[in-house]
Amino acid sequence: MRPISEQIYEVLGDMQERADINESYVIRKDGLIFTSSNPHVKNQRIAAMSASLLEIGKKTLEDVGNDDLKRLLITGDKIQIIIMGFSSVALVCSMNSNANTGMVFLRMKKAVEEIYDIMQEAYGSDSI
Secondary structure (H helix, E strand, C coil): CCCHHHHHHHHHHHHHHHCCCCEEEEEECCCCEEEECCCCCCCHHHHHHHHHHHHHHHHHHHHHHCCCCCEEEEECCCEEEEEEEECCEEEEEEEECCCCHHHHHHHHHHHHHHHHHHHHHHHCCCCC
């Protein structure tokens, strides 16, 4: 069996080939980075801030309308960031502000499902 990080790295690469994504990260919701599309750059700061944003978004939706968080979209002049999570892990992607956001949403959703399957197979459903 191939290492989990190698399998997830492959999913990230496939996702980036098919959408306008510049960088992608798989983070744990406790703020630690699991892997990224550039394995040579382990940006803990991005992971920690993304985890905080997920928690704030989740609590805000619960307080405002008792709803569950699906994803966060952060839009700047030049860059957009989408954070999409499941269980204890989240996928963070950055793209140019003129990227096809709908296509990125679709590719991220597929990647999140594949990553979940990889992690469930490796760790079991109780661990993720």
